Amino acid sequence: AQSVTQLGSHVSVSEGALVLLRCNYSSSVPPYLFWYVQYPNQGLQLLLKYTTGATLVKGINGFEAEFKKSETSFHLTKPSAHMSDAAEYFCAVSDTGGGADGLTFGKGTHLIIQP
């Protein structure tokens, strides 16, 4: 069974500061990893994903994440926060056994941007 842990249900940063959202996973097989963003009363939008190859993945809106197998982590970063980044962020994992049985999501991190 796979699981995802997002450290911190709420993270607050100042506008212009570094954003770091933490995600650790457990999986019995090499995982595929995803970060999604959700704005209030909206669906989820894919920010980035890791499947194979380069462990540093760049996504939309200036976000990036690094897959670290030894740490079973996939933390999301952005060098400079913008007010529009305020949203809920979800880390998700899918194992390589098959892609059709759904993603396993973390509980989410609410990112707050202070002016």
Added chain:
Amino acid sequence: DGGITQSPKYLFRKEGQNVTLSCEQNLNHDAMYWYRQDPGQGLRLIYYSQIVNDFQKGDIAEGYSVSREKKESFPLTVTSAQKNPTAFYLCASSRGVTGTEAFFGQGTRLTVV
């Protein structure tokens, strides 16, 4: 534009009534999913379907039912057996191939009074 359409966006029902949430996709995806979202709980999988006329229970299927008669459509019925149905429901689809991401609809907020 290709995408996933959920309707309605807001739904109110009286306790004890069944209610059906609509989900349609025009992405030609094989796999479709229903998730339930509660504050602080993340997304939990209710049902998923990999092909037409076939579906599997997810982690929290009790009190819910689905059908998949067409590739584009995957309606979810919240039955009176669901003890706490008030939640935000998200439908998603994917190509169903390993490593592919899911695409989400805009969600339906169901309130049972």
